[in-house]
Structure formats: structure tokens, C-alpha cells
Amino acid sequence: MAFDRLSRRRVLTSAAALGATTALATSWPLRRAFAADTVVGFVYVGPHDDFGYNQSHAQGAAAVRKMTGVKVLEEENVPEDVAVAKTMESMIEEDGASLLFPTSFGYFDPYILRAAPKFTKVRFEHCGGLWTPQNPMNIGSYFGYIFEAQYINGIIAGAASKTGKLGFVAAKPIPQVLQNINAFTLGARLVNPAASTQLIFTGDWSMPIKEAEATNSLIDQGIDVVTMHVDSPKVVVQTAAKRGAMVCGYHCSQAALAPDAYLTGAEWNWTDLYPKFVAMWMKGEPIPNFYRGGFKEGLIKQSPYGPKVPAAAAKRADEVKAALTAGDYVIFKGPIQDNTGKTVIAAGDALIQTNGTDIKLEAMGFLVEGVLGSLPA
Amino acid sequence: MAEEIAAAVPAQRLNPHTPSRLLTGARAGALLVPTGAIAVSLLLFGVFVAFARINPLAVYGYMIEGAVGSWFSIQNTLIRAAPLVLTALCTALPAQVGLMIIGGEGAFVVGGLCAAMAGVALLHAPPLVALLAMAAAGIAAGGLWIALVGALRYWRGVNETISSLLLNYIAIAILNQLVEGLFRDPRSLNKPASPSIGDGHMLGNIPGTEIHWGLVIGIVVCVLAYILIRHTTIGFAARIAGGNPRAARMVGLPIGKLILLTCFLGGAAAGLAGAIEIAAVQESASADLIAGYGYTGILVAFLARQNPLAVVPVAILLGGISASGGLLQRHLGLPDAATVVLQGMIFVCILASDTVYGRIAWFKTAEAGR
Numbered sequence: 001m002a003f004d005r006l007s008r009r010r011v012l013t014s015a016a017a018l019g020a021t022t023a024l025a026t027s028w029p030l031r032r033a034f035a036a037d038t039v040v041g042f043v044y045v046g047p048h049d050d051f052g053y054n055q056s057h058a059q060g061a062a063a064v065r066k067m068t069g070v071k072v073l074e075e076e077n078v079p080e081d082v083a084v085a086k087t088m089e090s091m092i093e094e095d096g097a098s099l100l101f102p103t104s105f106g107y108f109d110p111y112i113l114r115a116a117p118k119f120t121k122v123r124f125e126h127c128g129g130l131w132t133p134q135n136p137m138n139i140g141s142y143f144g145y146i147f148e149a150q151y152i153n154g155i156i157a158g159a160a161s162k163t164g165k166l167g168f169v170a171a172k173p174i175p176q177v178l179q180n181i182n183a184f185t186l187g188a189r190l191v192n193p194a195a196s197t198q199l200i201f202t203g204d205w206s207m208p209i210k211e212a213e214a215t216n217s218l219i220d221q222g223i224d225v226v227t228m229h230v231d232s233p234k235v236v237v238q239t240a241a242k243r244g245a246m247v248c249g250y251h252c253s254q255a256a257l258a259p260d261a262y263l264t265g266a267e268w269n270w271t272d273l274y275p276k277f278v279a280m281w282m283k284g285e286p287i288p289n290f291y292r293g294g295f296k297e298g299l300i301k302q303s304p305y306g307p308k309v310p311a312a313a314a315k316r317a318d319e320v321k322a323a324l325t326a327g328d329y330v331i332f333k334g335p336i337q338d339n340t341g342k343t344v345i346a347a348g349d350a351l352i353q354t355n356g357t358d359i360k361l362e363a364m365g366f367l368v369e370g371v372l373g374s375l376p377a
Numbered sequence: 378m379a380e381e382i383a384a385a386v387p388a389q390r391l392n393p394h395t396p397s398r399l400l401t402g403a404r405a406g407a408l409l410v411p412t413g414a415i416a417v418s419l420l421l422f423g424v425f426v427a428f429a430r431i432n433p434l435a436v437y438g439y440m441i442e443g444a445v446g447s448w449f450s451i452q453n454t455l456i457r458a459a460p461l462v463l464t465a466l467c468t469a470l471p472a473q474v475g476l477m478i479i480g481g482e483g484a485f486v487v488g489g490l491c492a493a494m495a496g497v498a499l500l501h502a503p504p505l506v507a508l509l510a511m512a513a514a515g516i517a518a519g520g521l522w523i524a525l526v527g528a529l530r531y532w533r534g535v536n537e538t539i540s541s542l543l544l545n546y547i548a549i550a551i552l553n554q555l556v557e558g559l560f561r562d563p564r565s566l567n568k569p570a571s572p573s574i575g576d577g578h579m580l581g582n583i584p585g586t587e588i589h590w591g592l593v594i595g596i597v598v599c600v601l602a603y604i605l606i607r608h609t610t611i612g613f614a615a616r617i618a619g620g621n622p623r624a625a626r627m628v629g630l631p632i633g634k635l636i637l638l639t640c641f642l643g644g645a646a647a648g649l650a651g652a653i654e655i656a657a658v659q660e661s662a663s664a665d666l667i668a669g670y671g672y673t674g675i676l677v678a679f680l681a682r683q684n685p686l687a688v689v690p691v692a693i694l695l696g697g698i699s700a701s702g703g704l705l706q707r708h709l710g711l712p713d714a715a716t717v718v719l720q721g722m723i724f725v726c727i728l729a730s731d732t733v734y735g736r737i738a739w740f741k742t743a744e745a746g747r
Contacts, residue, residue, distance in 0.1 A: 047713070075706045077713035080665045082658050086453045087703050093449055095707065106568050110660055128567065172557070174567045203553060204664065363566055376558055 038098060038282050040064055041073040041091035043084060045104035045231075046206060048076045052232035056252040057103040057127070060270025064278050073097060080106035088115050092122055099281050101274070103127045112139060123281060128176070130362070131290050142273065142291040144299035145353040146250075147183035148324050149266030150227070151331050152302050152317050153248035154187020156263050157225040159313030160246055161188075164195045167218030169228040169236050171205045173375045175364040177229045180250075180266075182368045183331050184227055189370050191316060198223055199373030205231040215239040225263065237262065246308055253303040264317075265303035272298050294353055295325040338366040339373075411680055414726035415694070421726070422719045431709050439708060443701025450700060455588050458696030460485070462595035463650035464674025465681065465688040466602055467523060470643035471537070472683040473606055474635050475619035476530065480541025481647045482671025483548035484522045488515035488648025489655045490552050493662035494560065496574030496655065507578045511652050519648015520641040522548065527640030531633045549667055556663055570663035580657040589657035591650075595689075598646055602685035605642075615639055647671060676720060680727055695720065 040061075048058040054076065065072045073091055078084050084107050091097040100122060102112060108129035116124050116136035129141035157166050166188055170177050181199060188195040198221060200214040207230070215236045218226055227248040228236045234257060240247040241258030249255070249265025280287050293299040302321060305314050323329035332351035338344045344366045345351060351361035367373060423433030444454050467481035495514035499507040526544060529535040555561075555571070562572040582589050606612035615635045618625040625632060651666065659665055677695055681687035702716035 041707075073707045075703050075713075078703075079668050081654070081668045082456055083668075083699075086456065086700065089449070090443075090453065090703050091707070094447070094704070106663070106665060109568075130566075172569065174569065176567050 037069055037071040038278070039071045039073060039091075039096045040278055041088070041095070041097040041100045042075070043078050043087055043091075043100070043102040043104070043107065044074070044076045045080065045106070046077060048074060050232040051234040051237075051254050051257065052230070052251040054103070054231070056268040057101070057270055059252065060268075060274035061101070063271040064274050067275055067278060069282065070278060078104075080104060080111070085111045085115060088112075088124075089119075092119050097122065099123045099125065099278065101125050101127070105129065108141070123287065125277060125287065133289075135289075137289065140277075140287050140289045140291065142277075142288075142299075144268060144297075145292065145294035146266050146268065146300045147179040148294040148331065148353065149300045149302050150180040150248075150250075151183040151187040151324075152321055153227055153264060153266055154184040154189075155191055155317045155320060156305065156309055156313050157184070157227065157246070157248050158188030158190065158192040158195045159310055159316070160263055160308055161192070161195065161225045163222050163224050164192050165221065165223045166195060166197045167215070167221075167223040167226040168197050168199045168371075169211055169214045169218070169226065169230060170199060170201050171207075171230045172203065173201060175362060178364045178367065178375075179361070180229045181371060182364070182366075184248075185368055185370045186331060186336075187320075190320075191313065195370065197371045197373075199367070199371055201373075202230065208232075208235045211235045212239045216243065219243045219245050249303055255303055255306065260307060262303070262306045263309050264305050267301045267303055269299055269301045292353070295321060296327040332361065337369045339369050339371050341369075342366075344368075410730045411682065411691075411727055414730040415680075415723055417730075418719065418722040418726040421722050425718060425722075426709075426711065426715070429711070431711065435709060436705060436711070439704040440698070440701040443704040444697030452587050453700040454693060454697040455592055456696070457699050458692040459589065459592040459595055460650045460654055460670040461674055461677050461692035461695060462592070462599055462689055463646045463653070464670050465677035465692060466599065466646035466674075466685060467519075467643040467671070468675045468678035469681065469683045469685055469688060470602060470606075470639045470646070471523070471527065471636075472678065473612070473615045473619050474632075474639050475622065476527065476636065476640065477538045478523060478526060478541045478640065478643060479538055479675050480523055480526055480544050480644070480671070481674040482667070482669070483541070483545035484519035484644040484647035485651040485654070485671045485674075486545075486548040486552050486666050487522050487651070488519035489651030489659075489666045490548075490555065490560075490571075490662050491515060491518035491648070492652030492655045493571050493574060496578060497572045500572075500575050500578075504578050507574070508580060508656060511574070511578075511656050512649060515648040515650075515652025515655075516645040517648070519651060520645035522648065523644025524637050524641040526644075527636045531636050545671065552662065552666060553664060560662070562661065565661075565663075568663065570661045573661045574655065576660075578656070579660065580653060589653070591653035591657050594653065595650070595692075598649070599685045599689050602642070602646070606685060611635070611638070647674065673720075676724055680723065 042057060042061040044054040044057060046054045048054055061072055061074055064070055073095055075087050078087050084102060088100055088102060091100060105128040108126050112124050112126055116139050120138055122138065124139045126139060126141045128143045131139055131141040168181050168184060170181060185197040198218055202210040202214060211230055212235050215226055216239060225246045226236060226240045228250055233250050233254055237247050237249060237254040237257050241261035246261050246263050247258060248263050252267050253265055255262040277287055320329065330350045330352055332345060334345035334349040335343060335347040336345040351358050367375060426436050427433050443450050445451055464481040464485055467484055468478055471478040492511040492515040495510045496507055499510050526537050526541045529540050530537040557569040560571045561569050580590050614630050618630055618632050618635050622632060655662060673695060677688055677691050680691040698716055698719060702713060705711040705715055706713060
């Protein structure tokens, strides 16, 4: 019955209309449909290929991209101001994102805290923040005890160094950085009790020129192993390698930049965590609001040892790493003195890495004995 | 005969003795040259992305969508334009007396920092008092910051471009020093920041929108600046001083005062922008104040040809470009640097267009004089 009404003209017009609609839908970018895909957005504060912090997260995003039924959105160089608020809203409202990973520390307060109550169906997973039960439930914060890997860095560096003089290029005197400086130094002094770490703060997260100057000045002082905590270790690694010093990496592997000089490195393992979180979200399982972990939980990993690592040092480092992975090794275990001779952790006391519950660990404000440098008063 | 007419027409068009024609010509030029330059830079940008094997039409589509495609994107554009409207004045106002100031970033930072201090000090005062004090602190700090540049220029002959640029670094160092030391909220463990000015003391949004009042304040300030420059004797004197300092001195204009005043007002505008950034967006002072609004403001001022009124649409244009940057990244995989490339192309095209414009006029005059 319906067929006899299908005149040639009608068929032609509807075909044309269909064609035009398809053409519009495919060519005109304003109309997008994401079917039933789960849309996951990643926001980075710097370039996604910085050989550092942002690249480690972008590697995690790349792992999520391989999952089926997931569409990944990425935006880089998003400053910690109204820009990140708008980027998150735009991912949610224009692209239908339901799970966001705004990865920079400064995104948390106030931007994520303001956005979460507005978009209650969206999950905000923030790296490094300190979620508390007073905060909205659709926010989660996760972070890794990466100082465990800096401790391994220290063991390797202390053993590989000929002079016993190590160098650390750091951004800012904040607890997360101090944990790394202290762990690196304790690791080095585990294998060489006379080892020292000369510390230089550059003042900010991305200061390529100051980082190069700091590295050069460290090497001029006879230091032969350098490590760092800055957003992009690229400059420090390349400068150290060019000067003939050895280097321990940070955030992600920089081995490709200096295959010979690179000893090992402390790396994030977001490629493991992010697909896990995304799978939980897709299945509707609850993601923990507060998540911390080190080697044991698989949040961090160690770069493969480079050619200059002595075999004995590699063996010692692997033993400690195995103990950390088993969860029965404490790095900040008293008695520990700071570099002014004051006891900061008494004998029998310890700062234990257990899911962020140790406030004293998260608020670290001292430099251990062996660190040459000081904190602003 | 025909030759004579052909020669006479351009001569008449450019006859400097017919002021009304000259005025319309100048006005049309002020509008056409930048518009043309923006069009050319967009075309060049299209070529640029085509080399990256991305369809330029898709790029333009996303730019339109991201900047004005929806109520959300329009608001996004306007929010990003809000600080630029004010920071642009930091370059545009001193430009009237012939100074080339690029210290908007520093004035923005000290303005924000001092506003945060005022806000924290008045935590328990009524909101209106706190907000006015913050605005006053921002205006005073930013104004004095750039007035210092003017003073160095007038009394010591220090190049104002260099000194204002260097003062940016000093401002940033002061900010970092204070928020990591004396003015640090001890609870800001891993991100040094000042204490908060308090939720209740925030500058709200225009009702029915997510755009804070800073945009309205900025536009009002631009209009006031325009009136000052175009319709008051002070503005007239400033422009004379900028156009021909010697003549201005000969007729007894107070050059020093004019320099100090325009520098103060320009810095005050950028300082106010910093205060608004604290009061409307950031709540506390931290390194996040160093977001580059001061530097983008220079671009805005040049695109607007130092005209305070033209600053508003140009700021909105650049706000739109930055608002659409996200879509370009997410859907076309263009790096963030692409929007910076576009901004750079616009800037170069504007500068080049000025030269071309002058050349063509010169060419026509030469032809006319033949």
C-alpha cells in the first residue's frame, strides 16, 4: 500500500534529503554523535609530550584509548585558571564526557571543587589532591608514593657515583618534592653512608634555563649523578649527559634522551591505573575517593637499569624494591635527623606510606642529614 | 585628458586640505586594515593547518563553534575576554603619549597580589567594603607600578619598553616570594597560595549568565578611557605630546605629568584586572596569577591600534580564539601551539598591514604629484 505512493519524484527527493543530511552530519563539525561510547577527558597543564609529568598522564590516556567503547578527549597547556573550568565544562557539555582526569595539582581548588556540585553525574578524578569527606562525593583523588622509586634511584646513584657527591634539581620546597629529595638521599646513604645530595631549587615547575644552569653548576662542583623533580626533566637529563655526568630520571623514562648516561628513573604507572579506573566507571563500580599507593599497588614503576649501573647495585636495588612491593619496607623510619642535626623522626617512630593516612608524611617539611641545602624560613 | 583625470582623482581623494574626507578615510582605514589583516591571517592559518593535513574548513567550523556556536561558547569567549579588555589599556593608554609599555603582566600580578592582601585583611568586613578595598588596592598597586616606568622614562631617560618588561619579572618574583613565605596559607601544602578572600566576598556573575561582572567593569573603563583620550583637553594634550613631543614642549604642555598620568591609568587598569581575577575567579593569590593576560593585552592593544574603544571587540576576538582552542585540540588533534601560531599570524599581519597601508598611500600621492 505504501509502495504505490512512492513516486519517482518522492524517492528522488528523499534520497537527496538523506544525502544532504548525511553530508551535513559528516562534514559539518557542529553535529557530533558519540553513540553509547563512554567519553573520558584528560586535561594537562603543559605539553603532552614533555618527557615528564604531562607525558606520563598522556601515556595513561593512550592506554585508555585502546579500550573498546571509550572515546578519549585530550587538551594540553591548560592553565590553572578559568581556562580549566571552561575546558572541563566544555568536555562535559559539548562532548558528553562523563569521567574527567584533570591532572594538574592546581586544578583541584577551587576549579574542580566548584565544578563537581554542578555536574553531579560526572566523575572528577584528580591527581595529587587531598580529597576529604567534606568534599563532593563525585571527586576522587589519587597519587603515588613515587618517592619509593626515588629511593631506588638513590641506591643506584649512591653506588654508581665515584665522588659520592649527588645533585638534585628541584622546583619548589613543597612536601611532595621534599619527600623525593629525602628518599633519594636516604637511598644513596644506604649504600654509601658518606654520600651527600647538593640541592638547588629553581623556583618553578618549568624553568628550562634555570634547570640547565643548576645542572651545570652541580657538575662544576664535582657532582657526577644528578636527579630532579621538575615538570619536564628533559633539560636536566640532556645537560647532564652532555657534561658526562650520570642521571636518574623522573615522571617517565628519559632513557631515549641519554641512553648511556641514564641510570634508572622513578616513573608513574598511569598506564596501569587509568584503564582500571575507566573500566570500573563503565561497569558502575565505585572508584575510591581517596587512593594512594606505591610499588605495592602498582602506581609507580622503575625505569630499566642503564649500562652504567653496577651489577651489585642493581641486585641491592631489586631486593629493596621487592620488599617495597611486598609492603614490608618503610623508608622514613626513625631515628632520622635533619641536616641541622635536629631529630625529626624519633627512634621507633616512622612515616609510613599507607593510603595517605599519615598526615606527617603528606606534610613533610624537613631535609634529612646528607642534603646540602636549606628551606625558606 | 584622460590621464589628467586619472591623476586628479587620487589627488582629490587624498587631499589633506579636505578634513572631512581625511577623517572618513582614516576611520575606514582604522576599521578596514585590521579586519583585512585578520582575514589574511585566517587564510594563512588555513594554509598552515592544511600542511598539517587537517581540513581548514573543519578548523574554521570548530573555531566558529567554539567561539560563538552556542550560549556556552559565547560565555566562554566573553569570560576569556574580560581580563584582556583591561590589560590592553595598560599598553593603549601610555601609547597616547608615545610610550611603548609592555608591563601589563607585572601590573596585573601586583594588582592581584595587593587585592588579595586587602581581601584577606578585610575578611570580616561587609562584602561591598571588601570588594571596593580590593579594587582600590589593585588600582593603586598596578597604577604605581607602571607610573614608576613613566617616572624612570621622564626623569632618568630609561627606555620604558625595557623597564616595563623587566618589572614584569620583578612582580612575579615578589608574588612568588610572598605566597611561598610571609603571605602563605599554611594549609596550602603542595601549592603555595595566599589565604582565601572568602567565598562570600567573591565578585558575582551577571544574573542569568556565568560571566562575572569584571567584563562589564572592563567595558565601562574602556568607554571612560575613550572619552578621556578623545573628548577631554587632557586626552588632547596627551595625543599632542605623543605625536610631537617637541611641539608639545614648545606650547608648554606638562609632558611629565601627562606621562605619569597615562602610565598610572594604564597600570591601574591592569591592576584592576588582577584584582578582578582574584575577586571573581581565583579567590587567593598564587602563581596562577601569572597566566599571560598582560602579554595578550599587548597584542589586543596593537590590534585595536591603541584605541580604547576598539580594545573591546578585539579582546572578544582573542577570547574567542582561545575559547575555540580546546575544540581544535580535542577534535582535530591540533596542538595547543596552533592557537598561539594564529595569534602570532594576526599580530604579524597587523604590523605588516600598517606598512602596506602607508606604502599604498605614498604610492598614490606620488602618482598624484606626477
